[in-house]
């Protein structure tokens with residue numbers, strides 16, 4: 001039987017770092033987590049060990065693994081010959097049903113990943129306004145491409161300069177791209193007001209995660225999203241919610257439905273494909289109708305809206321609109337967080353576990369909610385890796401994102417028994433590390 005180490009040694013010869021997505025190296029294990037198979041709430045490593053999965057495909061696995069509805073969709077796709085690069089009646093059906101769920105969506109277009117979705121929608125926002133600059137929020141993540149992988153997550157040493165020279169998040173991104181970015185802090189109406197006063201005439205959009213799952217689970221403060229909505233509307237700037245992560249996590253309307261603030265456009269992804277690669281961008285008709293062949297803006301692709309993920313998306317939606325779906329997720333959320341809160345309180349631990357629906361973050365080093373990105377600098381990455389390793393040794397898989405205050409979650413196939421087991425493991429692991437959790 002191969003081991004994680006032996007597979008890593010083999011894979012590194014042909015795949016840089018032995019992986020196809022840089023974040024798949026799990027630093028807590030020192031190797032990527034190579035998986036043999038998955039079903040329901042469980043994954044089995046190639047070493048034959050069974051784990052309760054709390055990565056859930058980085059948020060795409062809201063249905064869990066190998067859900068029967070997805071298996072049926074895959075069989076249907078085979079029966080139809082999965083006609084690719086054609087439109088079918090299923091594309092219209094999925095579009096219509098999603099537009100009925102997402103408040104801002106008059107029209108929608110599909111693609112495969114979150115990064116693709118933000119790229120295309122940024123283009124449309126620029127075309128709509130005739131302006132090039134992007135007001136973005138620090139700590140928020142919108143994909144890995146050159147347009148927006150800038151100024152989101154500067155390391156603490158570069159943070160002070162981020163609003164002057166937005167931080168390039170990868171070598172290879174031309175410095176000139178940073179000229180288009182205007183970073184602002186989250187939850188700060190005054191800062192956004194100033195940014196709009198200074199740059200409103202050249203800013204096409206304000207892009208943000210309505211819930212900042214990508215930096216410790218920072219929630220929008222009461223009134224903040226409403227204020228952003230008003231400021232952007234008054235300035236004629238497109239409000240762009242990136243709901244790649246938040247879509248369907250708590251309700252079919254996404255965070256915009258949960259908070260009652262409707263942007264002009266949004267991206268959705270991850271969960272909507274039921275585990276298959278499907279993402280989408282949607283919004284007001286006058287912006288979406290800029291896309292060719294109605295308007296002049298290009299958005300094409302051989303694999304756009306491939307029939308297999310489209311059928312999986314329909315299967316996902318059918319499940320997600322059954323009454324039991326969110327009532328079960330709410331039950332899991334309630335059980336998990338009352339248990340975690342108790343562990344934190346009993347141990348007087350310096351950590352918080354913010355959550356919204358089926359996704360939560362672990363942020364170490366503070367007892368009160370973070371309001372903005374720099375409030376997460378207290379997080380101890382080395383300690384986070386120890387927590388992940390301790391849970392791994394006991395059969396609970398948390399993915400590692402470089403030890404950061406990342407997001408984790410559960411699926412509709414997790415059970416209250418799974419949650420009870422996770423809580424037992426967390427209590428034991430956190431208990432052992434208590435001295436460092438101040």
Ligand SMILES: Cc1ncc(COP(=O)(O)O)c(C=O)c1O
Pocket residue numbers: 058112113114115116118141142143144209214242243244245269270
């Ligand atoms: C808010 C947000 N936007 C965009 C992306 C990029 O999505 P993908 O990894 O599918 O390209 C992610 C991925 O985590 C995300 O959380």
